[in-house]
Amino acid sequence: MAHFLLIYDRSLGQLVRDPEQFDSSAAALTARFTAEREFSGQENVEIVAFDAESEAALRTTHARYFLSLPELAARIA
Amino acid sequence: MPLPISKRQVELLGKRLSAGAQSADIETLHEVLAAYAEALRIARSRVVELTDAPVTSRVKNTGTILEKLRRNDGRGLSTIQDLAGVRVIVGGGRIGQDATAAALIEAFSSAERSAKVIDRRADPRSGYRAVHLVISIDGLPVEIQLRTDLQHRWAELFEKLADELGRGIRYGQPPESLVPIPPERIVALSEVSPEFGRSTTFEELLTSLALGLSDTLDAFEVRERGYQSVADRLDDFPNIASAVAEQQEQLAAMREDVHRSIDQFGPALKALSERRRRSGADDDEHENPL
Numbered sequence: 001m002a003h004f005l006l007i008y009d010r011s012l013g014q015l016v017r018d019p020e021q022f023d024s025s026a027a028a029l030t031a032r033f034t035a036e037r038e039f040s041g042q043e044n045v046e047i048v049a050f051d052a053e054s055e056a057a058l059r060t061t062h063a064r065y066f067l068s069l070p071e072l073a074a075r076i077a
Numbered sequence: 078m079p080l081p082i083s084k085r086q087v088e089l090l091g092k093r094l095s096a097g098a099q100s101a102d103i104e105t106l107h108e109v110l111a112a113y114a115e116a117l118r119i120a121r122s123r124v125v126e127l128t129d130a131p132v133t134s135r136v137k138n139t140g141t142i143l144e145k146l147r148r149n150d151g152r153g154l155s156t157i158q159d160l161a162g163v164r165v166i167v168g169g170g171r172i173g174q175d176a177t178a179a180a181l182i183e184a185f186s187s188a189e190r191s192a193k194v195i196d197r198r199a200d201p202r203s204g205y206r207a208v209h210l211v212i213s214i215d216g217l218p219v220e221i222q223l224r225t226d227l228q229h230r231w232a233e234l235f236e237k238l239a240d241e242l243g244r245g246i247r248y249g250q251p252p253e254s255l256v257p258i259p260p261e262r263i264v265a266l267s268e269v270s271p272e273f274g275r276s277t278t279f280e281e282l283l284t285s286l287a288l289g290l291s292d293t294l295d296a297f298e299v300r301e302r303g304y305q306s307v308a309d310r311l312d313d314f315p316n317i318a319s320a321v322a323e324q325q326e327q328l329a330a331m332r333e334d335v336h337r338s339i340d341q342f343g344p345a346l347k348a349l350s351e352r353r354r355r356s357g358a359d360d361d362e363h364e365n366p367l
Contacts (some may be wrong), residue, residue, distance in 0.1 A: 010240040013350075029136065033107050036139050046140055051121060052133040061133035061164050062240055064233045069241065069346040072234040076227070076294070077339040 091154025206290035252280035
């Protein structure tokens with residue numbers, strides 16, 4: 001299993017940084033809390049720690065963080 | 078891991094956080110969330126044993142928790158069901174979704190209480206459809222979202238749209254940053270669909286299109302389930318081959334409906350994305366994309 005931290009800016013519709021990977025979910029959660037302090041007051045910034053089988057699995061289950069609106073629509077067709 | 082404070086204290090924490098998050102309260106919230114993370118780890122490991130589908134888990138992000146508390150006047154932190162969440166994208170359409178839900182309900186039946194089932198297919202919220210199970214691990218709720226591939230793809234699209242149009246559209250509120258549709262266009266839109274004709278802004282139209290797409294995908298999935306249940310019984314009833322062929326034709330026609338919906342939707346989404354890209358350079362630019 002892999003552990004990730006995503007920092008996403010809703011107003012830009014894209015990740016602020018590349019996904020960070022950690023050795024444990026506890027480490028990812030700690031990194032999340034640290035990032036929340038860094039981005040404190042920026043309500044458009046979403047900071048989430050995930051456990052997933054792989055980055056590919058995360059990109060499947062949480063595609064919104066990685067793809068644009070037209071790309072997400074094209075996946076349905 | 079037990080909660081570091083009592084449920085009553087969690088509730089009071091929620092009220093303080095909604096009134097204005099102080100750093101000490103955020104630290105306490107983080108300790109509470111760490112307890113949920115442990116419950117989530119246990120739940121996820123059981124779910125993974127029962128499915129080959131992609132499974133991802135997360136503890137709800139702090140910003141969304143604060144958003145939810147503000148919507149509820151600070152009430153309900155101790156009862157939020159999705160502080161810990163597992164997402165599973167099941168294969169096999171509705172049939173696969175039902176089978177996975179049944180397997181998970183049984184697997185978690187030996188926990189402290191049986192799983193609570195929330196069927197958002199029968200009772201969708203702003204177009205969102207899925208099956209949610211709320212289970213209990215060491216007294217803490219963990220929500221398991223079971224989405225079919227189509228339900229998931231739509232949900233991701235709508236969530237992204239909410240990033241652009243305002244997150245309130247996920248709760249039935251009107252979109253933000255409105256660009257008016259010229260009256261002559263509204264007349265033309267009403268000829269396509271009465272629902273579209275009620276849109277007076279580009280953002281309302283996009284939201285309507287997205288909600289319409291959700292209904293189209295749902296109808297497709299229901300038809301697909303019907304087809305599959307008949308096709309699976311071909312050996313029992315050899316004479317129903319013609320019925321299966323008919324279902325196949327209807328499915329193909331519905332696929333065309335889906336493609337038509339996307340064809341309507343795609344250019345508008347591209348226009349929205351383009352507008353956003355340009356608005357970085359000039360916030361006052363509001364070219365009508367229609």
